[in-house]
Amino acid sequence: MEFLLASAVGVMTAAGVYLLLRARTFTVVLGLTLLSYATNVFLFAMGRLAIDRPPVIAADASAYSDPLPQALVLTAIVISFGMTAVAVVMALRSFLESGDDLGAMTPSSGTPAQMVAEVGESSR
Amino acid sequence: MNHWIILPILLPAVMAPILVLAARHDLVLARVLSMAAAVLMLVLAAALLVSASVQPPQMYALGDWPAPFGIVLVLDRLSALMLVLAALLSLIVLLYALGGWDGRGRHFHALWQFQLMGINGAFLTGDFFNLFVFFEVLLIASYGLMVHGGGALRVRAGVQYVVVNLVGSSLFLIAVGLIYSVTGTLNMADLAGRVVEVVDGDRAILHTGALLLLLVFGIKAALVPVHFWLPGTYGNAAAPVAALFAIMTKVGAYSILRLFPLAFGEGAGLSAGLAVPWLLPAALLTLALGMTGVLAARSLTQLASFAVIGSMGTLMTAVGLFSPQATSAALYYLLHSTLAAAALFLIAGEVSVRRACGDRLSPGASFADRGLLAAFFFVAAIALCGMPPLSGFLGKLMILDSARGGANAVWIWAVILVSSLLCIIGFGRAGSTVFWKSDPAAQPLAVDVSGSRPRSVLPLVSIGTLLAALVLLTAFAGPLMGWIEQAATQIYQPERYIDAVMGEAGGYE
Numbered sequence: 215m216e217f218l219l220a221s222a223v224g225v226m227t228a229a230g231v232y233l234l235l236r237a238r239t240f241t242v243v244l245g246l247t248l249l250s251y252a253t254n255v256f257l258f259a260m261g262r263l264a265i266d267r268p269p270v271i272a273a274d275a276s277a278y279s280d281p282l283p284q285a286l287v288l289t290a291i292v293i294s295f296g297m298t299a300v301a302v303v304m305a306l307r308s309f310l311e312s313g314d315d316l317g318a319m320t321p322s323s324g325t326p327a328q329m330v331a332e333v334g335e336s337s338r
Numbered sequence: 339m340n341h342w343i344i345l346p347i348l349l350p351a352v353m354a355p356i357l358v359l360a361a362r363h364d365l366v367l368a369r370v371l372s373m374a375a376a377v378l379m380l381v382l383a384a385a386l387l388v389s390a391s392v393q394p395p396q397m398y399a400l401g402d403w404p405a406p407f408g409i410v411l412v413l414d415r416l417s418a419l420m421l422v423l424a425a426l427l428s429l430i431v432l433l434y435a436l437g438g439w440d441g442r443g444r445h446f447h448a449l450w451q452f453q454l455m456g457i458n459g460a461f462l463t464g465d466f467f468n469l470f471v472f473f474e475v476l477l478i479a480s481y482g483l484m485v486h487g488g489g490a491l492r493v494r495a496g497v498q499y500v501v502v503n504l505v506g507s508s509l510f511l512i513a514v515g516l517i518y519s520v521t522g523t524l525n526m527a528d529l530a531g532r533v534v535e536v537v538d539g540d541r542a543i544l545h546t547g548a549l550l551l552l553l554v555f556g557i558k559a560a561l562v563p564v565h566f567w568l569p570g571t572y573g574n575a576a577a578p579v580a581a582l583f584a585i586m587t588k589v590g591a592y593s594i595l596r597l598f599p600l601a602f603g604e605g606a607g608l609s610a611g612l613a614v615p616w617l618l619p620a621a622l623l624t625l626a627l628g629m630t631g632v633l634a635a636r637s638l639t640q641l642a643s644f645a646v647i648g649s650m651g652t653l654m655t656a657v658g659l660f661s662p663q664a665t666s667a668a669l670y671y672l673l674h675s676t677l678a679a680a681a682l683f684l685i686a687g688e689v690s691v692r693r694a695c696g697d698r699l700s701p702g703a704s705f706a707d708r709g710l711l712a713a714f715f716f717v718a719a720i721a722l723c724g725m726p727p728l729s730g731f732l733g734k735l736m737i738l739d740s741a742r743g744g745a746n747a748v749w750i751w752a753v754i755l756v757s758s759l760l761c762i763i764g765f766g767r768a769g770s771t772v773f774w775k776s777d778p779a780a781q782p783l784a785v786d787v788s789g790s791r792p793r794s795v796l797p798l799v800s801i802g803t804l805l806a807a808l809v810l811l812t813a814f815a816g817p818l819m820g821w822i823e824q825a826a827t828q829i830y831q832p833e834r835y836i837d838a839v840m841g842e843a844g845g846y847e
């Protein structure tokens with residue numbers, strides 16, 4: 215189980231980092247999502263992997279699993295979900311305002327219209 | 339227990355929903371409520387400052403759960419000082435925003451309050467996970483504020499800002515997980531006691547976690563090599579938003595000052611001085627790069643952004659020395675650089691609404707209030723570059739003095755002094771281009787954008803107040819330093835902090 219979990223975290227992180235380094239915001243958002251999944255699984259494993267152990271007090275339990283990482287993961291899932299939603303909305307807004315979903319800034323250009331034109335040129 | 343400690347978080351947390359629900363369509367009501375909240379916050383922060391200076395560090399246990407199990411807030415001199423700085427900055431910059439910026443998008447005041455809630459929470463919290471949560475609160479509000487006013491370029495810069503910070507948040511969580519896995523605690527005071535007990539095989543995991551935290555705080559503090567988000571973000575945000583963001587880089591500096599002397603200070607055994615070999619070189623690089631950027635800037639906002647990076651470099655150099663004397667110099671410089679950078683962003687904002695060619699560093703036609711703005715710029719530039727007689731000079735002098743005799747003194751002196759020269763050249767060139775030279779062929783701003791209405795004087799009042807605060811900071815440097823030195827001593831006496839938090843835990847046994 216350790217191997218499965220560790221390799222899952224590793225593969226998701228690697229894929230997430232690869233997608234983050236792409237030029238288009240859509241793939242970047244996907245990369246962020248994968249990275250947050252990897253982080254959540256990683257956090258969960260920090261309480262040590264154990265099977266059939268209750269996290270809260272039970273009469274017939276011989277040992278307990280650590281409830282704190284589970285609570286942390288719950289919070290982290292909610293926060294990363296909300297943040298991903300914000301990132302999607304901002305990326306969409308950026309796409310609607312500038313006509314493409316490239317993340318690049320071109321500092322040399324003066325007006326947004328010129329900038330869009332330049333980015334369009336360079337992407338071809 | 340002192341219940342006032344929770345109020346800096348509760349006040350904005352209550353005020354923001356009221357602003358969203360009750361004052362959504364009424365800008366005047368929103369302004370009144372927002373200003374009232376800002377004034378209340380300053381009074382509250384001042385009261386807590388007084389409380390922190392007469393008492394040892396105080397702990398507030400939420401729900402009265404004892405320390406390592408429950409969530410705690412801790413108030414000591416350092417956090418009280420940061421609260422006052424945040425409240426003062428927000429009040430003055432809000433005054434600027436009332437000049438018209440707050441009406442250019444929706445929910446400006448509500449986002450402002452949420453931002454303050456996150457900042458105050460980060461200054462008060464006593465455990466990592468809530469530090470993470472409050473970082474997220476302040477970030478999600480800052481995403482909204484960053485794109486306030488709209489525009490393709492600004493939204494695009496906003497997307498980059500969001501992505502960088504989301505990656506930072508993931509790293510933060512991984513670091514928290516690593517530290518928890520080997521120490522079994524999230525409470526900073528509890529961690530300080532447990533660092534020594536970590537078995538040798540797990541120490542590498544602990545160090546990885548702690549250095550990842552340093553990296554995350556470095557992203558917030560815009561340290562090289564993770565500084566690259568700052569010029570784009572600050573350079574494209576609205577002027578009052580960029581000015582408020584001047585405190586956000588200081589949240590990173592605060593977190594480093596909070597965690598590392600506490601848990602990885604001299605009492606940490608094998609883990610003592612964990613951050614030292616990383617922080618100082620990064621800080622010196624930041625300083626050199628920031629001030630070189632000042633030379634290369636093409637607009638006043640860009641100039642201010644790189645000056646912020648440079649001043650963060652100076653600040654973190656002093657923090658990186660990890661001694662009480664250097665830390666008190668760092669705290670003084672922190673107060674100074676926050677106010678000076680905010681003033682500079684506001685001046686750039688005022689120049690760009692008055693000039694036909696915005697705040698670009700090219701000669702243009704004359705513009706309204708040119709003399710006054712030039713004087714403001716001159717004062718802010720003197721302060722930021724660290725020339726006498728203003729507070730930047732005193733701050734840098736104290737940092738140089740605290741580095742004297744140390745192992746890296748030559749490097750620190752050389753980088754700070756040469757970078758100051760670069761800064762003076764950069765600011766001198768920028769100021770003379772914008773305020774002195776004029777291009778006779780250039781057309782002045784044909785029609786005033788605001789139409790027939792007279793331009794509000796609030797922005798100028800706000801800038802004047804910030805600069806007056808800098809003058810006060812210089813004039814009362816003596817008594818202030820006395821207070822700050824005690825704050826720095828408190829930082830390097832972690833046992834008092836630990837007693838305040840963990841001492842109460844004995845009560846439930």
